[in-house]
Amino acid sequence: MKTLPIVVRRLWLTRLTGAATLVLISVTWPLWLPPTPTSFPQLPLFAWLIPAPAWCDWIALAGIVVGAVGMAVSRESEAQARGDAAAPRLRFGLTWALALAPALFTLSLAFALALNQIRIQVWAYQFLLLGAVLSLCPQSETGDRAAVTLGRVLAVGVLFHSGLSKLDLAFAEGPGSWLMGGFLSLFGVEANGLDEKAVSAIAFAVPAWEIALSVLLAVPSLRRVGLIAAVFMHTSVVATLWKLDQSWGVLLWNAFFLAHEFLLFWPAPKSEGVPLWTTLRTAGPRALPAGLLIAAAVLLPFGTRSGYWDVWPGWAVYAGGVPKARVIRPMTLAEIRRYDPDGTWPFGHDMPEDYDRRGLERLGAPVPQDPRVRVGLVVADVLRGRVRHPSLTVLSPGARWETDSGTAAGYQGDERVRRFADDFLLNARPRALSLPAEAP
Numbered sequence: 001m002k003t004l005p006i007v008v009r010r011l012w013l014t015r016l017t018g019a020a021t022l023v024l025i026s027v028t029w030p031l032w033l034p035p036t037p038t039s040f041p042q043l044p045l046f047a048w049l050i051p052a053p054a055w056c057d058w059i060a061l062a063g064i065v066v067g068a069v070g071m072a073v074s075r076e077s078e079a080q081a082r083g084d085a086a087a088p089r090l091r092f093g094l095t096w097a098l099a100l101a102p103a104l105f106t107l108s109l110a111f112a113l114a115l116n117q118i119r120i121q122v123w124a125y126q127f128l129l130l131g132a133v134l135s136l137c138p139q140s141e142t143g144d145r146a147a148v149t150l151g152r153v154l155a156v157g158v159l160f161h162s163g164l165s166k167l168d169l170a171f172a173e174g175p176g177s178w179l180m181g182g183f184l185s186l187f188g189v190e191a192n193g194l195d196e197k198a199v200s201a202i203a204f205a206v207p208a209w210e211i212a213l214s215v216l217l218a219v220p221s222l223r224r225v226g227l228i229a230a231v232f233m234h235t236s237v238v239a240t241l242w243k244l245d246q247s248w249g250v251l252l253w254n255a256f257f258l259a260h261e262f263l264l265f266w267p268a269p270k271s272e273g274v275p276l277w278t279t280l281r282t283a284g285p286r287a288l289p290a291g292l293l294i295a296a297a298v299l300l301p302f303g304t305r306s307g308y309w310d311v312w313p314g315w316a317v318y319a320g321g322v323p324k325a326r327v328i329r330p331m332t333l334a335e336i337r338r339y340d341p342d343g344t345w346p347f348g349h350d351m352p353e354d355y356d357r358r359g360l361e362r363l364g365a366p367v368p369q370d371p372r373v374r375v376g377l378v379v380a381d382v383l384r385g386r387v388r389h390p391s392l393t394v395l396s397p398g399a400r401w402e403t404d405s406g407t408a409a410g411y412q413g414d415e416r417v418r419r420f421a422d423d424f425l426l427n428a429r430p431r432a433l434s435l436p437a438e439a440p
Helices: 006-027 054-072 078-082 094-115 122-136 141-166 169-173 175-185 196-203 205-218 220-243 248-265 276-282 287-303 333-339 355-363 371-384 414-423
Strands: 324-330 350-352 391-395 408-412
Touching: 006 054, 006 094, 006 122, 006 141, 006 248, 054 094, 054 122, 094 122, 122 141, 122 248, 122 287, 141 205, 141 248, 141 276, 141 287, 169 175, 169 196, 175 196, 175 205, 175 220, 196 205, 205 220, 220 248, 276 287, 324 371, 371 391, 371 414, 408 414
Parallel strands: none
Antiparallel strands: 324 350, 324 391, 391 408
């Protein structure tokens, strides 16, 4: 089987990351615009960004787009093509401009995510990490090898943690059963007609497959089998999520991930089998920070279940056993007339606030389920006057193999919820532009 030279892998990884970013931003474009008092609330990652003006978002978006375009049209440098270390000739500055595109992309994307943590979608965080690796690793033979190797480590880590986060009863009896229902419906089988425990048991195939795939891709001699397994997994996931009417962002990210796996793990010549530490050391001093960044991206997700690391940066996609928050609010008079005309609504005259549905409708993207994010959204709705006297419950996951949902903490009323927003390490208050001028 024909192998891909390491320089070609890096080149096409750069192009794929840039092109995929442009496509995914285009299908989630409301997420990247500046906030207004009537748009979906925005929550900066740090409190000092709360008063950030609208031009910050435009600058960040422009930098992302320009950087992504530069990455999508990037070309192999003359030095790489000749296999030497000679500096490339300048062609009206285009060579250097394309070389700097990943750095512009990475810095702009990091700024955009800091302005609004709802933008920290799984794909955006992964592209941020890839952009950082491509920016830091020099364009040389050893630098290319370091970039590709770190990309492989990240891909294996994503698959492993995605599977590990689902390896519990909370997933099997919740999101897992829902996903298996969608998968079985592709073959004309209705999950409602099956035993619930049987469907939950089948759902464990999802995390088992992801963890097994991470092992297959991590072992060079098993990568061909791993790529076959990856094709089956990603096509099944896309078909299932399409059946379940999920967002375009989720579907397209899975398609990107499959192409990304082929670029990184297509059988390589034995000469590429150099230990990671040796690769980073010989690639130069800039490769070491890239290695530390990927190490953090792979190790920190072990703290997701306990709440020390966020859910999506922890690669816990569709996981059940993660910290989350639920919001109950009083119904408006119009909602009472619509949903409870005969007085049989199961929550009395209260109703759950569905931020997931609102996010998909307004942004074209799901909303992170981290308690900090949900608290910030409740605070924004309270300050806007949209919600009065909310009831917030923060849920911590229980043991992996127990049906117990873990611990719960409740917060009642406008003022109590607003005070609770100050208890987080990172910011949980909305940007000033998300609120009306008269808001406190």
